[in-house]
Amino acid sequence: MNDDVPVRIAVKSVYDRNLTMEFDTLFGYSTILQLKQLVQERLPSSALPKHQRLIFGGKICDDQQTLAQVLKRMEPNETYTFHLLVSERNKTLATSAPSPQATTTTPPTISAAPQATAPSNTTSTIPSTTSPSPPPQPSSFPQANSPSPPEASSTSTAPFPPAQAMHLQHYLAQQELMILMQIQYLEHIRQYQQAHGIRAFETPTPVAPVLFPVHFSAAIRLPGVAGAAAAANAPAAGVRRFQTLRAVLSLLDITLALKMTVMVYIIGQDLPPPRSYVLISLAVVIYLYMTGILLKIYDILNGNPHIDRAPRPDNNNGDGLFNQDNDMDAAAQAPRGPPLVTIATETGLLKDIQSFFVGLVLSLFPSWRPLATTTRGVPPNEMPAPPVANQE
Numbered sequence: 271m272n273d274d275v276p277v278r279i280a281v282k283s284v285y286d287r288n289l290t291m292e293f294d295t296l297f298g299y300s301t302i303l304q305l306k307q308l309v310q311e312r313l314p315s316s317a318l319p320k321h322q323r324l325i326f327g328g329k330i331c332d333d334q335q336t337l338a339q340v341l342k343r344m345e346p347n348e349t350y351t352f353h354l355l356v357s358e359r360n361k362t363l364a365t366s367a368p369s370p371q372a373t374t375t376t377p378p379t380i381s382a383a384p385q386a387t388a389p390s391n392t393t394s395t396i397p398s399t400t401s402p403s404p405p406p407q408p409s410s411f412p413q414a415n416s417p418s419p420p421e422a423s424s425t426s427t428a429p430f431p432p433a434q435a436m437h438l439q440h441y442l443a444q445q446e447l448m449i450l451m452q453i454q455y456l457e458h459i460r461q462y463q464q465a466h467g468i469r470a471f472e473t474p475t476p477v478a479p480v481l482f483p484v485h486f487s488a489a490i491r492l493p494g495v496a497g498a499a500a501a502a503n504a505p506a507a508g509v510r511r512f513q514t515l516r517a518v519l520s521l522l523d524i525t526l527a528l529k530m531t532v533m534v535y536i537i538g539q540d541l542p543p544p545r546s547y548v549l550i551s552l553a554v555v556i557y558l559y560m561t562g563i564l565l566k567i568y569d570i571l572n573g574n575p576h577i578d579r580a581p582r583p584d585n586n587n588g589d590g591l592f593n594q595d596n597d598m599d600a601a602a603q604a605p606r607g608p609p610l611v612t613i614a615t616e617t618g619l620l621k622d623i624q625s626f627f628v629g630l631v632l633s634l635f636p637s638w639r640p641l642a643t644t645t646r647g648v649p650p651n652e653m654p655a656p657p658v659a660n661q662e
Contacts, residue, residue: 273299273338278349281309281324284443285356289314292349298338302331309354323355328447353450355443357436514570521563529622530557533629553629 277296283289291312296305306319324331331340331352341350462468534553538546558564 273297273336275338277337277341279305279337280349280351281305281354282351283354283356284439284446296337298336298341300337301333302335302337302340303333305337305352306333313354313356315356317356321357323357325353325355325443325447326350328444328451353443353447355439357439518563518566518570521561521566523561526560527557529625530629533626537626537629549629556628 275298276294277298277300279293279296281291281293291309293305293308296308302324303319306322306324309322309324310316310319319333326340530553534549538549541549555564
């Protein structure tokens with residue numbers, strides 16, 4: 271920032287939020303001491319520059335620093351806000367008021383009124399300055415009682431020592447500066463979002479804990495609301511069933527089914543019916559496992575359907591500046607669970623030979639011994655009679 275650039279400064283008092291002083295006659299080469307002198311002219315208490323503390327960006331500015339050094343990271347043609355913190359205000363008020371004249375004791379009380387945190391209480395006690403009675407609420411406003419009337423310092427009835435009161439004032443000033451900086455940061459973010467058309471994400475508010483669940487459940491059991499909820503869930507259940515069926519049917523492999531059918535026919539054409547039934551059952555189970563349908567049905571029964579949500583028809587997430595793909599949005603909103611495992615079907619001559627031998631081995635599982643054969647017309651426990659020779 272150049273030294274010859276005019277600077278607009280606004281000084282806010284920490285003790286009175288309504289007290290704001292603006293200066294347009296300063297330049298970049300002006301020092302903090304010159305700014306304090308201008309503040310002394312406009313400040314009701316006329317605090318000396320050595321008792322003033324100007325805070326900018328959370329740091330106390332030095333008297334020898336120029337405005338260009340303090341505002342080196344700022345931009346021109348802007349109003350910069352300084353916060354004023356005054357120390358030893360009781361001594362300045364006591365030295366500015368002469369002791370023999372009793373009528374001149376009223377101006378310090380009027381000038382100290384804007385510095386209090388509660389202006390309504392101090393203005394109401396101005397007519398009663400001749401009485402030594404303290405303000406009405408000394409415990410709730412400890413910052414305003416230590417510097418308020420000069421009678422409190424003369425009678426030594428202050429609730430806090432000066433050092434402790436000064437420490438509290440510095441602490442409150444620091445907290446107020448932190449809050450003001452956070453407010454300015456949030457305001458900057460809001461203006462940036464409005465300028466670029468970014469809409470804030472709506473987060474659902476958590477439900478407050480209920481102390482009496484019986485009354486709460488009785489209050490929400492309304493016939494109209496229950497009917498509306500049932501009507502809203504009915505089409506959702508139908509859509510869910512349709513999506514589940516579509517997810518299962520999409521895993522069917524017609525080519526693998528034809529290959530397994532041919533293998534089962536070649537192997538089981540000479541088998542008896544019991545072994546053929548067992549061979550067909552094993553072939554169906556292997557087909558469901560190889561295509562992934564068996565795992566899909568297992569996931570559906572466990573409550574993890576892994577059904578992809580349909581994207582929006584307009585392919586737009588909203589009015590924001592940065593739009594993401596709807597597939598990523600649907601994947602983020604899908605119910606979490608174990609990933610769906612689909613076994614990829616291999617092709618080629620070696621795979622066909624492997625399937626043939628697997629089917630051949632599985633065809634031998636139903637029976638380890640050949641079926642017993644019997645002679646027709648002969649009882650099972652009787653042996654056939656030997657032939658009798660003709661006796662002639």
